[in-house]
Amino acid sequence: MRGRTVELPATIERVVAIDDGFVEGLLYRWGMQDRVVGLGGTWVQDYTYAFEKVGGTTYEYKNGMNPVSYLIPELADLPVLVETGTAINYETLASLDPDVVILREGAWAFSAGSDEALKKTITTIDSLGIPLVILVGPPFQESPTIDHIGEEIRLVGEVFSHGEDADALASYLDDQIKEIRKRTADIPESEKPRMMQLGLSPRARQGGGAGMAWGGDTIESYFIENIANAKNAYKGTGAFVVVSTEQILALDPDVIVLPTAQGYHPASELYTAPYCQNLQELTAVKNRRVYALPWTPFNWAKRLEYPIEAMVIAKAAYPDRFADIQVHEWVLDFYQSVYGVDTATAKELRSVQWLDWMVEAGF
Structure with missing residues (x-):
């Protein structure tokens, strides 16, 4: 290039x-x-x-x-x-x-x-x-x-x-994205959930914030709005933007996805960590609509696994539209198709990306 x-x-x-x-x-x-x-x-x-x-x-x-x-x-x-x-x-x-x-x-x-x-x-x-x-x-x-x-x-x-x-x-890889878009293409604007990619980075807390957000000009927002056809609750710009507890509460997203952000962040962290207790009144928290994205350290440019992130976001936004897809099983087929590995190795890959929560949750 x-x-x-x-x-x-x-x-x-x-x-x-x-x-x-x-x-x-x-x-x-x-x-x-x-x-x-x-x-x-x-x-x-x-x-x-x-x-x-x-x-x-x-x-x-x-x-x-x-x-x-x-x-x-x-x-x-x-x-x-x-x-x-x-x-x-x-x-x-x-x-x-x-x-x-x-x-x-x-x-x-x-x-x-x-x-x-x-x-x-x-x-x-x-x-x-x-x-x-x-x-x-x-x-x-x-x-x-x-x-x-x-x-x-x-x-x-x-x-x-x-x-x-x-x-x-x-x-x-493109076919996986096309399938997501096909399932969400006809969602009326009024029915699109407001999603937030919330980074529970310790650096945000060190800087006086409660988390990090990604604005409409980022690839993270593209996954929410362009692929999953939902709404990014954060209307600002920029990546890794430190946001306060008050800002997050004011945004009050319907769904939260937790990305890699100077560490891995499972849903249980947002539910149970002491430093997240001021966020317990969020709609997404009360409705238990918080989902962890795969562990992807150093993933600014997106790697071959990017459809996994897209699928988790899409099903989190529209569980009814993806009721027939068990992502914890879909991801095994994905690893096998991309890397040519057997089922046992695919399960190991699911584990090292810390996606076994999907098995436990039936996601």
């Missing part, structure tokens, strides 16, 4: 992926995961989170992972070339002698910050004589949309001579 032709070796054996697992997931699908020799970002961690509920009992969540971290544990041993807020370590990059570098704009591992910074990165990598392929994730598109993710998949497919399968995968 550089707007020019990039010459690549006939055989690509060594890959540096400066992204958050998007490329690595595709390479796993194609049985080429051992070709990755360097990473951008520390997203391969094994995560643990805990919170206390009223009364002092502690809930603990262990072994949360990016699905690709579970599928390719060897990634944890690879050198990391860049972390958020730092420049790429070009000396390490050169020492890895990659056949290609694939950089995804918008990923947490690489947020250029400006066109000038991106141009400098491109110039430096070009000066090393390393072929560079650039993908452009949703945060760097002109407007928030998932429409270009299929193009990214197809481009990576061309690079690794898997164009036909890349096209099939992109079509499969």
Whole structure:
């Protein structure tokens, strides 16, 4: 997506992926995961989170992972070339002698910050004589949309001579979104629930707020309004916007979804944590319409699992329209279709994305 032709070796054996697992997931699908020799970002961690509920009992969540971290544990041993807020370590990059570098704009591992910074990165990598392929994730598109993710998949497919399968995968992911849109297309404006993506980030509390919100100009709002055809209760702009208890109570959403926000946040946290007790009069809380999205650390640009988020949001908004879909079973088929894994591995992926609550809730 550089707007020019990039010459690549006939055989690509060594890959540096400066992204958050998007490329690595595709390479796993194609049985080429051992070709990755360097990473951008520390997203391969094994995560643990805990919170206390009223009364002092502690809930603990262990072994949360990016699905690709579970599928390719060897990634944890690879050198990391860049972390958020730092420049790429070009000396390490050169020492890895990659056949290609694939950089995804918008990923947490690489947020250029400006066109000038991106141009400098491109110039430096070009000066090393390393072929560079650039993908452009949703945060760097002109407007928030998932429409270009299929193009990214197809481009990576061309690079690794898997164009036909890349096209099939992109079509499969798009079909999941089309199914959601088909089921919600005719909802009258007056019947659309007001939804809020509420980040229960500890950083929000440290800053004097009660949570974080995402405005109408974000990819998060796009999932609510454009895909699920509901209403974003928060009418502001921007991402990770710290909001107060008073603001949240005034918004009073019908449905709340809890994303990854400097930690994993289950519905039980909003219901029982001491620091959430001032939010118990919210309509969504009283009606028990609070749902946790999958654990997706470093997911600014959205990865191959984005239809899971879309399906959880859609069913949370319109349970009657999706009564025939048990998402906890649907997601197993999804993992098997995307990664080619067996049922047992699909269940493990569901667990590491902390989605087993869906089994318990019959969601």
